[in-house]
Amino acid sequence: MRSSSSSPPKTLSMFQVLAFGAAIVTLSMGIRHGFGLWLQPITQAQGWTRETFAFAIAIQNLSWGVFGIFAGMVADRFGAFRVIAGGAVLYALGLVGMALSPTGLLFTLTAGVLIGAAQAGTTYAVIYGVIGRNVSADKRSWAMGVAAAAGSFGQFLMVPTESFLISSLGWQTALLVLGGAVLLIVPLAMGLREGHLSGNASSAVQDQSIGQAMREALKYPSFQLLMLGYFVCGFQVVFIGVHMPSYLKDKGLSPQVAGYALALIGLFNVFGTYIAGSLGQRIAKKKILATIYLSRAVVISIFLIAPLSPASVYIFASVMGLLWLSTVPPTNAMVAQIFGIRHLSMLSGFVFFSHQIGSFMGVWLGGYLYDRTGSYDIVWYIAIGLGVMAALVNLPVRETPIHRAGAGGLPQGA
Numbered sequence: 001m002r003s004s005s006s007s008p009p010k011t012l013s014m015f016q017v018l019a020f021g022a023a024i025v026t027l028s029m030g031i032r033h034g035f036g037l038w039l040q041p042i043t044q045a046q047g048w049t050r051e052t053f054a055f056a057i058a059i060q061n062l063s064w065g066v067f068g069i070f071a072g073m074v075a076d077r078f079g080a081f082r083v084i085a086g087g088a089v090l091y092a093l094g095l096v097g098m099a100l101s102p103t104g105l106l107f108t109l110t111a112g113v114l115i116g117a118a119q120a121g122t123t124y125a126v127i128y129g130v131i132g133r134n135v136s137a138d139k140r141s142w143a144m145g146v147a148a149a150a151g152s153f154g155q156f157l158m159v160p161t162e163s164f165l166i167s168s169l170g171w172q173t174a175l176l177v178l179g180g181a182v183l184l185i186v187p188l189a190m191g192l193r194e195g196h197l198s199g200n201a202s203s204a205v206q207d208q209s210i211g212q213a214m215r216e217a218l219k220y221p222s223f224q225l226l227m228l229g230y231f232v233c234g235f236q237v238v239f240i241g242v243h244m245p246s247y248l249k250d251k252g253l254s255p256q257v258a259g260y261a262l263a264l265i266g267l268f269n270v271f272g273t274y275i276a277g278s279l280g281q282r283i284a285k286k287k288i289l290a291t292i293y294l295s296r297a298v299v300i301s302i303f304l305i306a307p308l309s310p311a312s313v314y315i316f317a318s319v320m321g322l323l324w325l326s327t328v329p330p331t332n333a334m335v336a337q338i339f340g341i342r343h344l345s346m347l348s349g350f351v352f353f354s355h356q357i358g359s360f361m362g363v364w365l366g367g368y369l370y371d372r373t374g375s376y377d378i379v380w381y382i383a384i385g386l387g388v389m390a391a392l393v394n395l396p397v398r399e400t401p402i403h404r405a406g407a408g409g410l411p412q413g414a
Contacts, residue, residue: 011194012134018143020191021127022150024084027185028091028122030154031178032115033266034162036242037259038098040249041171048104050246054367056108057242058360061234063116064123065349065356071120072129072345073210079194080130080345087121088185090114095182099175122185124148125352128332129345130192138281141333145277148328152269152321159266163259213343217350222338222397226331227354229289232390233327234358236296236383240320241265243366247376248313257310261317268321275322277329285330285337286397292323293394297387299323304380338402 039053075083097110120126127147135143165174208216217223245258279288303316335347366379 012130012192014135014139014143016191017130017134018146020188021130021147023188024122024185024192025124025127025147025150026154026157027182027188028087028119028154029150029152030158030266031091031095031162031182032119033154033241033262034159035111036245036262037159037163037166037255038171038175039242039246040255041166042107045171046104046107049367049371051364051367051371052104052107054242054363056104056112057238058364058367059108059112060116060119061238061356061359061363063113064119065116065353065359067117067120068125068349068352068356069346070349072125072343072347072349075126075129075345076343079192080126081189081193083121083126084189084192085186087118087126088183088189089118091118091122091182091185092179094118095175095179099172099179120349124328124332125345125348127192128336128348129341130194132336132341132344133194137337140336141280141285141329142277144329144333145274145280148273148277148325149270152266152273152325154266156263156266156270159262160259163255208342210343210346213339213347214350216402217339217347220338220402222399223335223347223351225393225397226334227351229293229390229394230327230331230351230355231358232293232386234355234360235362235386236300236358237324237362238359239362239366239379239383242363243370243376243379246370251308253308253310253313257313261313264314264317265321265324268318269324269326272322272324272326273329276326277333280330280333285334285399286394288330289327289394289397290391292326293387293390296320296323297384297391300380300384300387304377334397334399337399340401 035057039050042048043050043053071083071087094110094114097114098107101107101110124147128144131143131147132140162174162178165177169177241262244261245255248258248261249255276288276292299316299319303312306312331351332344332348335351336344339347362379362383365382366376369378370376
C-alpha cells in the first residue's frame with residue numbers, strides 16, 4: 001500500500017474498482033436510458049397524457065439529484081457497499097411499482113421518487129467516490145472515463161434488450177423482468193467493499209466537516225460555474241433520451257428507428273466518454289467541456305435543419321453519442337482536482353443535483369410544451385441556446401486545487 005501527498009492510499013486495486021464499478025453502472029444506467037421506450041405504451045394503455053409520464057420521469061431525475069447528495073455523504077463516511085446494495089433494492093421495487101401503478105400519482109411515486117433514489121445510490125457519484133479514493137490522481141480522469149464508458153455500453157446493450165422485452169412480453173412484464181435483473185447489482189457491490197476510510201485523506205482535509213466542505217464548495221465561483229454547465233447537460237440529454245422516440249414517431253418514422261438511435265447514442269458514447277476521460281489527463285478539462293457543449297448546440301441545429309430520414313437520425317445519434325455523457329469524467333475529475341477526494345462523492349452529488357434540475361426541466365418541459373403546442377420545436381431551440389451558454393460559462397473555471405489556510409495550501413489527494 002502506498003501513500004503520498006498526491007495520491008490516496010489504495011485499499012482496492014484499480015482493476016477491481018473498474019471491473020465491479022463498470023458492471024454496476026452498466027446495469028443501472030443501461031436500464032435507465034431505455035425509459036423513453038415506455039412513454040407511448042404506458043400512456044396509451046393507461047389513457048394518460050405525455051405530460052403525466054414526463055412529469056414522473058422529471059421527478060425521477062430530481063429525486064436522483066436530491067438523494068444523490070445524501071448517498072454521497074453516506075458513501076464518503078461508511079463506504080459505497082451499503083449505499084449501492086440499498087439502491088439496487090429500491091431500483092427493483094421502483095420498477096415493479098412502475099409496472100403495476102394504476103394512477104398517475106402512484107406512477108410518479110414509484111417511477112419517480114423510488115427509482116430516482118435508487119439511481120442516486122447505484123450510479124456515478126458513488127462509484128466515482130470509490131475511484132477517487134482508490135485510483136491515483138495521475139490516472140483518475142482516465143478511470144472515470146472508463147466507468148462512464150461502461151454506462152454508455154449499458155445503454156447500447158440494454159436499450160435494444162428493453163425494446164425486445166416490450167415487443168415480446170408486453171410493457172408490464174418487461175418491467176418486472178428488469179426488476180429482477182437489477183438485483184444483480186447487490187452481489188456486484190460486494191466487490192467495492194473498502195477498508196476503513198479514515199486514512200484516505202490527510203489529517204488537515206480529514207478534519208474538514210461535511211458542513212465546512214459544503215460551504216467551501218458552494219461559495220467557490222468555479223464550482224458554481226460547473227454546476228451551471230451541468231444543468232445544461234441534464235436538460236439536453238434527458239429531453240432527447242425521453243422524447244426523441246415520440247418525436248420521431250410523430251414525424252412518421254418507425255419505433256425501430258428510435259430504438260436503433262438510442263442504441264447508437266450508447267455505442268458512440270462508449271468512445272466519447274473514454275476519450276474525454278483520457279484527454280482530461282493531458283489538456284485543460286474546462287476546454288474539453290466548452291467544446292462538448294458548443295458541439296452539442298451545433299449538432300442539434302444541423303439535425304433540425306437537415307431533411308429528416310432514418311439515415312439523418314442515425315448520423316445525429318452517432319455524433320450526439322460522442323458528446324452524450326462525455327461531460328461526466330472531466331466534470332467529476334475537476335471536482336476532485338479542486339477540492340480533493342475526502343468529500344468527493346458528496347460534492348459530485350451537489351454538481352449532479354444541478355444536472356438533475358436540468359433533467360427535470362428538459363423532460364417535463366418537453367411534455368408540457370408538446371401537450372400545449374403539438375410540437376417539440378421550442379424545446380429543441382432552448383437546448384441549442386443552453387448549449388452555447390454552457391460552453392461560455394465553463395471557460396472561466398479555475399482547475400487548480402483550492403487553497404486552504406492551515407492545510408499546507410493544497411488539499412490532500414488533489
